[in-house]
Amino acid sequence: MDALERYIREMSTPQHETLAWVERQSWLRTSHGRQVSGPEVGALLRTLVRLMQARRVLEIGTFSGYATLWMAEALPEDGRIDTIEINDEMEDLIREGFERAGLSDCIRLHIGDALDLLPTLDERYDLVFIDADKREYVAYYQSVFDLVRPGGLIVADNVLWDGKVYGEDIPRDQQTRGILAFNDLVAGDTRVENFILPLRDGLNIIRKK
Numbered sequence: 211m212d213a214l215e216r217y218i219r220e221m222s223t224p225q226h227e228t229l230a231w232v233e234r235q236s237w238l239r240t241s242h243g244r245q246v247s248g249p250e251v252g253a254l255l256r257t258l259v260r261l262m263q264a265r266r267v268l269e270i271g272t273f274s275g276y277a278t279l280w281m282a283e284a285l286p287e288d289g290r291i292d293t294i295e296i297n298d299e300m301e302d303l304i305r306e307g308f309e310r311a312g313l314s315d316c317i318r319l320h321i322g323d324a325l326d327l328l329p330t331l332d333e334r335y336d337l338v339f340i341d342a343d344k345r346e347y348v349a350y351y352q353s354v355f356d357l358v359r360p361g362g363l364i365v366a367d368n369v370l371w372d373g374k375v376y377g378e379d380i381p382r383d384q385q386t387r388g389i390l391a392f393n394d395l396v397a398g399d400t401r402v403e404n405f406i407l408p409l410r411d412g413l414n415i416i417r418k419k
């Protein structure tokens with residue numbers, strides 16, 4: 211953690227102890243703990259859910275359920291989150307965190323490929339958080355677009371991709387190309403207004419008109 215990150219954390223409301231537990235377990239029990247989005251992104255998502263008074267939220271890419279819990283905490287009593295994770299090995303950790311937080315009732319975990327599951331969801335979402343396979347961001351966006359209510363938000367994580375999507379010498383790997391194609395698509399989409407927030411690895415904040 212660098213000095214800026216430390217200062218920001220110290221000057222912000224601390225995360226709930228269950229969130230700290232999930233973050234820690236993500237590092238201890240998986241080999242890719244850095245996939246957790248972190249307290250700054252979590253707090254932003256929580257604030258968006260609160261400000262929008264969102265009742266229906268969808269997350270694509272649960273991992274350990276860390277961001278899910280930030281958003282779930284901000285839901286009203288009749289609110290619900292659908293969250294989709296392809297890796298069934300994560301299920302025990304995810305459910306343990308939901309239980310510990312006492313938020314299992316408002317979260318529906320779907321294990322499977324989001325591209326198969328999205329067409330089966332019969333819901334209108336206030337907010338969708340896209341945070342799964344970077345190669346598939348365009349496909350997620352296209353699949354989810356009609357499920358978002360007018361005025362609703364799509365928030366996509368990692369859209370600055372560690373700086374690989376701008377400047378010279380842009381790598382040609384599929385993940386980088388996936389993010390480039392996604393950002394291009396959104397920038398040219400007249401059905402939305404958007405901006406990229408350079409928080410952590412970059413969030414594309416997209417409002418459906």
Ligand SMILES: C[S@@+](CC[C@H](N)C(=O)[O-])C[C@H]1O[C@@H](n2cnc3c(N)ncnc32)[C@H](O)[C@@H]1O
Pocket residue numbers: 245246247248270271272273274275276277278294295296297322323324325341342343346
């Ligand atoms: C960056 S992690 C998600 C982090 C989590 N949203 C958070 O904020 O803590 C990405 C997750 O997406 C999952 N994933 C990748 N492709 C997927 C797909 N097609 N459908 C559902 N989940 C997928 C991965 O298994 C991984 O757990």
